[in-house]
Amino acid sequence: MTSTRRRARGRLPVVLVLPAVVGLAFLLVPLVGLLVRAPWDTLPEQLFSSSVGEALRLSLVCASLATVVCLVLGVPLAWLLARGDVPGRGVLRALVTVPLVLPPVVGGVALLFVLGRRGLVGQYLDAWFGISLPFTTAGVVLAEAFVAMPFLVISVEGALRAADPRYEEAAATLGASRWLAFRRVTLPSILPGVVAGTVLCWARALGEFGATITFAGNFPGETTTMPLAVYLALETDPDAAIVLSVVLLLVSVGVLAALRDRWISGPS
């Protein structure tokens, strides 16, 4: 006996289902293809080869440092946008999101012209402190932070605006300064938003390509992160490119899966 599920509201319309299935395939097939093509037998060997390992380590370190920079600067910025009584808040908020839609290459060019050795700020950094940022590991961190910070700011600001400001008032009536209230009351209550923003930010930094290659160049061991290594390897050693891609894919999915249950509880 074939059991047919009875539908109270008729069949799902084909005009919606068909594009939905195509869309799903469009998103998933390339990833599956990557896994199928991966040289699984030589994978461990490839993985621990010096060039892949180096790129992976550099990527993880730079993305993590960039995330720290974003947290230190981005959380206070989000607070200012959500709570601060600053004029032109709407304009500020729009400006903060510009790197979100800006092609990363443009971001890299902009960074180069500001922080480059002859740049607006860079010339003084060079002249006064002897610091030169482009084409260094620090440059990679900066480029990644530039591109990834809006993700954190938007996520944290959203959480802050959803949080009830009266709890901060309650803290104030108990004698807490605004800083103490933020630290002990507001921050714990928006922690899920901060963690979600941090994960997004870290993932974005890990995958950063355009701004990094423009601002930091491509020096193995110093600025060649995973995405850059994938791009380079594609020309010379496609197998290595696939291995690197699989690694990036697994790291991203792994992070998402690990944090999803605990922190990023979407509407179920």
Add this chain to the structure above:
Amino acid sequence: MTLQADLRVARGGFRLGAELAVQPGEVVALLGPNGAGKTTALRALAGLLPLTGGHIRLGGRTWDAPPDVLVPAERRPIGVVFQDYLLFAHLSALENVAFGLRARGAGRATARAEAARWLDRVGLAAHAKAKPRTLSGGQAQRVALARALATSPELLLLDEPLAALDAATRLHVRAELGHHLRDYPGHTLLVTHDPLDAMVLADRLVVLEHGEVVQEGTPTEVARRPRTSYVADLVGLNLYRGTAHGTTVSLDDGGTLTIATPASGPVHVVFPPTAVSLHPEHPTGSPRNAWRVTVAGIERHAHTTRVRLDGVPPVLADITTATVADLRLQPGDELWAAVKATETHVYPS
């Protein structure tokens, strides 16, 4: 050390202008309908809303006196119990109570010991480790009270402290709150729209309407001699304003009433709804007020029925269920209302 406040706040179309004085150990209830400015007054006293005029002084110190002085909330010796308590969800009951002590510079161990003592005083020692969301409404209210009192504030502000509780819990928590307020040596201001809370908990009532103080006095005074129809409604009395000539009062809104004791000039006349009797025909007999009325509404209470009557003047009557049956009352019925002169209470307005 008296709390002296002349609260003036102008915000948008709303203006608050209220003078308050609270003695140490005194509980003053700020009573008024929604939108009267009660919460605005409380926020100004707490330092969460700056005054636009007037002043707030406690003892020799000025807390707010625009445009020169404004002490922020965190530097005022206050404790606030908010309407929905605003307990910090990520902290335990004990940590909530200890928060104010820590913020005011107490060491961790001292603060926790003192907080534990306060939780014990409100009967929640067993719930010290509980998170606020696991507490019942009554327990959360007690934690909020302990948190507000733990820092030994000079001014305790309570914003509708019983409004979030169900009727059964409310009775119990009200009695308990009264007990703690009597023990508290500082100044207490209680904001409420519930006359029962105000009457039971407060030493003195200040009635606020449209941002202005319309009446103040002890609960007994206010209940006996209401000055506005809002207060009369709250305490369940018929109130009329008029001009007395001997034993006759011409009411401002039409109609006349005969009173027992001669008076002259502008007066208030009050009598309880139970003093009103209803008759199908013009009543005869002893000197009494009688006038034609139309039934506008009938509400059944536990043992009586309250009848709202239109007429000159309109009046509320409480009658027994038997009378309702006798008269077969329906909205729109025409009747005679009667009130004995000796049942009226008259005082100068």
